[in-house]
Amino acid sequence: MGMQFVSLSLPPLLIGIFAAVACALPGNFLLLRRQALIGDAISHVVLPGIVGAFLVTGVIATWPMMLGAGAAALIAVVLIEAVRRLGRIEPGAAMGVVFTAMFAGGVLLLEQSDTSDVHLDVQHALYGNLESLIWLDGLGWHSLLDWQALTGLPPELPRMAATCLGVGLFTAVFWRPLKISTFDEGFARTQGLPTGLIGLALVIVAAVAAVAAFDAVGSIIVIAMFICPPAAARLMTDRLERQVGWSVGFAVLSAVLGYVLAGYGPLWLGFDHAVSAAGMIATVSGIILAVAAFFGPCRARAGAPAEG
Amino acid sequence: MPLELAAKHGRTTAPADLGRSPLAIRGLTVSYGEKPAVFSVDATFAPGAMTAIVGPNGAGKSTLLKAALGVVRPLSGRVTCWGRPLARQRGRIAYVPQRASVDWDFPTRVLDVVLMGLYRELGLLRRVGPEQRARAVACLARVGMEGFAERQIGQLSGGQQQRVFLARALAQEADLYLLDEPLAGVDAATEKAIIAVLQALRAEGRTVVAVHHDLATVPDYFDRVFLINTTPVAEGPVAEAFTQANLQAAYGGRLATAQMGAVV
Numbered sequence: 001m002g003m004q005f006v007s008l009s010l011p012p013l014l015i016g017i018f019a020a021v022a023c024a025l026p027g028n029f030l031l032l033r034r035q036a037l038i039g040d041a042i043s044h045v046v047l048p049g050i051v052g053a054f055l056v057t058g059v060i061a062t063w064p065m066m067l068g069a070g071a072a073a074l075i076a077v078v079l080i081e082a083v084r085r086l087g088r089i090e091p092g093a094a095m096g097v098v099f100t101a102m103f104a105g106g107v108l109l110l111e112q113s114d115t116s117d118v119h120l121d122v123q124h125a126l127y128g129n130l131e132s133l134i135w136l137d138g139l140g141w142h143s144l145l146d147w148q149a150l151t152g153l154p155p156e157l158p159r160m161a162a163t164c165l166g167v168g169l170f171t172a173v174f175w176r177p178l179k180i181s182t183f184d185e186g187f188a189r190t191q192g193l194p195t196g197l198i199g200l201a202l203v204i205v206a207a208v209a210a211v212a213a214f215d216a217v218g219s220i221i222v223i224a225m226f227i228c229p230p231a232a233a234r235l236m237t238d239r240l241e242r243q244v245g246w247s248v249g250f251a252v253l254s255a256v257l258g259y260v261l262a263g264y265g266p267l268w269l270g271f272d273h274a275v276s277a278a279g280m281i282a283t284v285s286g287i288i289l290a291v292a293a294f295f296g297p298c299r300a301r302a303g304a305p306a307e308g
Numbered sequence: 309m310p311l312e313l314a315a316k317h318g319r320t321t322a323p324a325d326l327g328r329s330p331l332a333i334r335g336l337t338v339s340y341g342e343k344p345a346v347f348s349v350d351a352t353f354a355p356g357a358m359t360a361i362v363g364p365n366g367a368g369k370s371t372l373l374k375a376a377l378g379v380v381r382p383l384s385g386r387v388t389c390w391g392r393p394l395a396r397q398r399g400r401i402a403y404v405p406q407r408a409s410v411d412w413d414f415p416t417r418v419l420d421v422v423l424m425g426l427y428r429e430l431g432l433l434r435r436v437g438p439e440q441r442a443r444a445v446a447c448l449a450r451v452g453m454e455g456f457a458e459r460q461i462g463q464l465s466g467g468q469q470q471r472v473f474l475a476r477a478l479a480q481e482a483d484l485y486l487l488d489e490p491l492a493g494v495d496a497a498t499e500k501a502i503i504a505v506l507q508a509l510r511a512e513g514r515t516v517v518a519v520h521h522d523l524a525t526v527p528d529y530f531d532r533v534f535l536i537n538t539t540p541v542a543e544g545p546v547a548e549a550f551t552q553a554n555l556q557a558a559y560g561g562r563l564a565t566a567q568m569g570a571v572v
Contacts, residue, residue, distance in 0.1 A: 032414060176427045184410045184424075186379045187476075190403040191428050192395065238460035240415045298415075298460075 007138035012130045013259050015156050016221070016281060018164040019213035020251035023225035025171045026206040028244050031230045032182050035091055038080075038203055039226030041099035042210040043219035045076035047106030055109070062155070066215055073207035076102055081200060128218025130259070130277040133157070156216040163212040170205050171244070178202065179240060217278055224282035225251055232289040235296030254285035328390070330355050330400075330484040330515040331376060336385030338368070338375045345371040347538050349385070353517050358510045360520040360530040362550075364559050367537045369519040370406065370488050377403055377486065389484065399428060402482035404473045406489050412462045418472050419457040422447055425479030447478040450508075452501050467498030474502060485509060487518040491525075503529050526550055 023039065030036050049072025053064040076098050084094040137143060137152030144150070171178070181188040181195040188195050210222045233246035258281030263274050293299065331353040338346040346368035353359055361369045375382040378394060389397035402425070422444040423436055430436065448454045451471040461469065470490060477485055485506070491499050506516050506529075517534075520526060526533060526546060533550045535541035535558040542554040 032411070173432055176430070176432060179416075180424050180427060183414045183416065183421075184405065186374065186405045186409055187403060187424070189379045190377045190398065190401065192398045234415060238415050238462075239417060239420070243415050 003140045006140055007135045011135045011154050011157050012133045015133055015160050015216050016255035016259055017252050018160040019217045019221055020225045020255040021248055022164040022167045022209040023213055023222055024229040024247045024251035025167050027226040028230040028247050029178055029182055029202055036227045037095055039210055040223050041095045042073045042207050043222050044099040045072050045102040048072050048102055048109055051106055051109045069211045073211055077203045077207055128278045130217050160216050163209055167205055167209050220282045221278050224285045228285035228289045232292035235292040235299050238298050250288050254281050258284040328355055329353055330390055332388045333376055334386045336375055337383045338371050339383055349540050354532055355515050356513050357532045358516040358530045359532040359534055360526050361534045362520055363536040373486050373488055400483045402477035402480040402485050404477050404487040404490055407469050418459050419444055421472050422475045422479050425476040444479055447475040450478055451475045467494035470494050484515045489519050
C-alpha cells in the first residue's frame with residue numbers, strides 16, 4: 001500500500017493541492033474585485049500563446065509552450081486593462097471581448113499554420129493528465145529521502161510547488177496593499193499606493209498561477225479553483241484573513257477528496273473504471289460551494305446600507 | 309481643449325501665506341469627458357480653520373478634493389501642502405471618502421477598517437501590536453463606536469459607517485483632514501458627533517476641509533467657505549463670503565430666492 005501510494009497517488013495529490021491553492025489565493029481578491037472570471041479568460045487566451053510558441057520553436061516542449069502561454073496571458077491582462085480604461089467599459093465586458101478575440105485568434109492561427117499533423121490535444125488541455133503524473137522511482141516513503149529517486153519526480157511537482165510558494169509569498173507580503181486597494185481604492189491612493197499597479201500585479205500573479213496549473217492539471221481545475229473555494233469561503237466568515245484561510249482549506253479538501261473519489265468512488269459504486277480526477281476535483285469544489293451557499297453562516301448581505 | 313483654456317485662464321495669484329497653507333491648489337482642471345468637472349481652480353485653504361466646500365450638484369466639489377489628493381488625475385494644475393509637493397506630505401493628510409464609494413459587503417470588521425489608517429505607519433509587514441489596537445479602539449471611542457469594534461461593516465447604519473470612516477482618519481493622526489460629504493444621509497446624532505469631532509480637531513490646531521451640501525448649517529458649523537461651480541466663485545470667512553450674491557452666482561437659478569433668504 002505504502003509503495004503504491006507513494007509512486008502512484010502522492011505526486012498527483014500534491015500537484016493537485018498546490019495547483020488548487022495557487023489559484024484559490026489570488027481568487028479571493030479577484031472575487032472581491034468582481035474580476036473572478038479572469039481565470040476563465042486566461043485559460044482561453046493561452047491558446048494563441050501555445051500555438052505561437054509551437055510556430056516559433058517547431059517542437060512540442062513544456063517550457064516554450066508555458067512561456068508562450070504566459071506571454072499570451074500577460075498580453076491579455078494588459079489588453080483587458082486597456083479596454084477597460086480607454087473604453088470606460090465594465091471589467092466583465094472588457095474580459096469577454098479580449099478573451100473571445102484572442103481565443104478566436106488562436107483557432108485561426110492553429111488552422112492557418114501547419115500544425116494539423118501535430119497532436120495538440122483538446123482533451124488534455126481541458127482535463128489535464130493528473131493521473132499520469134506518477135513517480136516510478138518512488139518505491140516507498142523512504143524514497144522521499146533518496147536524492148536519486150527524487151530526481152525522478154514528475155517535473156510538474158516542483159514547478160507547481162514553486163508557483164504555489166511564490167503566490168503565497170506575494171499574498172503575504174502585499175497583504176495590506178491588496179486589502180486596502182480592494183476595499184477602498186480612493187483611500188489607498190491617498191496613502192500613496194499605486195493602485196493601478198497593484199491591480200495589474202494581482203492579475204499577473206493570477207495569470208502565472210493559471211498557466212502553471214493549466215500545464216499540470218488542465219483548465220477545468222484552474223477555472224473552478226479561482227472561483228469556488230473563495231466564494232464558498234466568503235460565505236463562512238466576515239473577515240478577509242479567515243476567508244483566505246477557509247479558501248485554502250476548501251482548495252486542499254477539493255483536491256484530496258476529488259482525487260480519492262475519482263480513483264475509488266466508481267469502484268465503491270460497482271463500476272470498474274476510475275473517472276477524471278480533474279473533473280472530480282472541480283465537481284467537489286462546486287459541491288462545497290453549494291453546501292456553503294445553503295448552510296454557510298455569513299450568507300446575509302447588507303447590500304445598500306440602511307439610512308440613519 | 310480644456311488644457312489650453314486652463315493655461316490661458318491660469319491665475320497668477322501668489323499670496324504670501326502659500327507656504328503655510330496645508331493645501332494650496334493652482335490652476336487645477338479635471339475632466340471626465342468633454343466637459344471639465346473642475347476648471348482652472350485656484351484655492352488656498354487657511355491653516356487651523358474649518359472650511360466648507362459648497363456648490364450645486366455637479367459643481368466639482370468632490371472632484372476638487374479627489375484631484376487635490378491624486379485620487380483622480382487632473383489635466384493640469386499644481387498642488388502643494390505646507391509649501392511642498394503632496395507626495396512628500398501624504399503622512400500628514402487624512403481623507404474621508406464618500407460613504408457610497410466603497411463596497412460595504414467587504415469581509416472586514418469595524419476595527420480592521422480603523423486599523424487601515426495605521427497601515428502607512430506599519431508598512432508592509434510590521435505586525436499590529438497591542439499599542440496600535442489600543443489606538444484604533446480609542447479612535448472608535450472618539451466617534452462613539454467603541455461598542456461596534458467586532459461588527460462586520462455591512463451591518464452598520466449609514467451614520468455608523470460614516471463614523472467608522474472618520475475614526476480611520478483620526479487613527480492617521482493627520483494635520484489636514486479632507487472629508488467628502490461627511491454629513492450626507494446621516495442621522496442627527498451622527499451629525500452632532502461628527503461635527504464635535506471636527507471642531508475638536510480644529511481646536512487642536514488641525515485643518516479641516518469638508519464638502520458640505522446643507523446650506524442652512526454652514527454658518528453654524530464652519531468658519532470659512534469655498535464656493536464653487538466648476539470654477540471658484542468666492543472664498544473667505546463665512547461672514548464675508550457666504551452672501552446672497554455669492555450664492556446666487558454659484559447656484560444660479562437653481563436656488564429659489566425664498567430659500568436663500570432663510571439661509572443668509
